[in-house]
Amino acid sequence: MHVENITLGYGADAPVVTGLTLEVPAGQLTAVVGPNGSGKSTLLRGMSRLLTPHSGQVLLDGKDIHKLPARELARKLGVLPQGPVTPEGITAAELVSRGRHPHRGLFGRLTSDDDTAIDEALAAVELTELRERPVDQLSGGQRQRVWIAMVLAQGTQHLLLDEPTTYLDLAHAVDVMNVVHAATASGRTVVAVLHDLTLAAQYADHLVVMAEGRIAAEGRPVDVLTEKLLGEVFGLQATVVEVRGAPVVVPDRRLAG
């Protein structure tokens, strides 16, 4: 997946992302981090078709995503947007089965391929036992894993996840990140917008730091996440220590200005 000189914004307002170019490493987990309002989520929306760029393009296997038919794109690119609506009473298995939408015809029941994809997705997020539970009765972390299972069931080579760990406590967030990372182990390319720098650095193969609609730095987490960068981009004085080969941010105080 390749983002070429993309400029994104909402209506006539000033663009949120300006002239951004990004090569997404295939088969790896790319984490996008940055301060609030830096354009992380906007970039992710622009990389799916949820937002049409003012200029520039997003190439998937060499083709502009805006030139692909909607269903064909949905078979290649899965997206978990922020704040999806969980309908009252829907069971985990039902919700996951919706991920098969781009593979299905107008009528007819789920095929055995669909069933297999749904079973595998539920197994991947370790919710097989809870498949008949209504999603609104699950914990926040379980609910988020069901949503990820829905995107996994979509069976796409590429996945975009917008803040999949928001509102989750650390243990549940770790559960979710393990699932996300496992997806790359099966060869998928994953891009996730994340809030927690340490969590992002622990799991990401490739870290993209955004600031004011541009990429401030990108590369291996250990190379990117430095005390200098935290000062410049986040206005944060912090100590960065390395644990198990990944940087851990220990915040100190907010820098003036």
Add this chain to the structure above:
Amino acid sequence: MLQRRPRSISSRTVVLSVLFGALAIVVALISLSVGTTKLPVADVVEVLLGGGRRGTRLVVLELRLPRVATGLLVGIAFAVSGALLQTLSRNALASPDIVGVNSGASAGAVAVIVLAGTGGGNISGLAAEVGIPLAAVLGGLLATLIVGALSIQRGVVDAGRVVLIGVGVAAAANSLVAWLLVIGDVNDAGRAAAWLAGSLNARAWSDAAPVLLAVLLLVPVAMMFNRDLSALVLGDDVASSLGVRVARIRLALLVIATVLAAMATAGAGPIAFVALVAPQVAQRLTRMERPPLLTTAMLGALFVVLADLLARNGLQWLQVGPYELPVGVVTAAAGAPYLLHLIGRQQKGR
């Protein structure tokens, strides 16, 4: 142990659809047999199968069947319209009778009745057969357009605003209707007023035809979008990511819902609460996360023919007198408490 996904969810929907459809037919047969001339149900069936004596045939096919058929069809049309609007707006209160579609259609239809009326309380010919349905559809679409345009905030339709603005648009359309009734000839206005309560009295085949056309054309089209609706309930962003062309499908279904409600309104008046109640009851009974279209359609048909049977004969059965009520009075009596219940639930959910 791996538990298989039960197929019971969809088979439950099928069973309930068949059940409600069968009940609607039974009630329709009873409705065809009762009246000034009581007929055995067996005779009614015989006539419907193409036999029977001439007198019986006249009573059943020309006098009673148009009314019952119109009832079944408007029941389907209102109910499916309600199911679509409720699903699209993700709000159980957003049915065409609440958000102004029926009122807009009424204003259009009453305008034709009053302005093209001959003063005899009767309009006929082209003005009645084409004019009323057409004006109703235009009125309904105008109401939908206004509600839709005013409910959009930052590019998305706000589910809460749809209902508030819809209620406002309904009030505006109703005041237009009141004004038309005042300026109109007294006989025309009288006819319009009876129609406005939602009445199946003295329906002819010409009343049933537009609704039949709308139901035959639009309900199957709506069914084709069933799977897209299942994706849409997960939010526009998710649906879009699943390959649903959200804007296009929303628009298409909005127009279908509006035309169905407007045609039904043209056929039998704005019968209250069918569009609100049938989808919600069908959703609860099938335990789905949105109103299932087929079950809703069958339940709507059952609701209207049953309400009409009671409206026609209820007072007589209670020995109150020989009066017939408009069907809309019965559906309102049944539906109003349900509306209050729904509002209570939504308040609690906040």
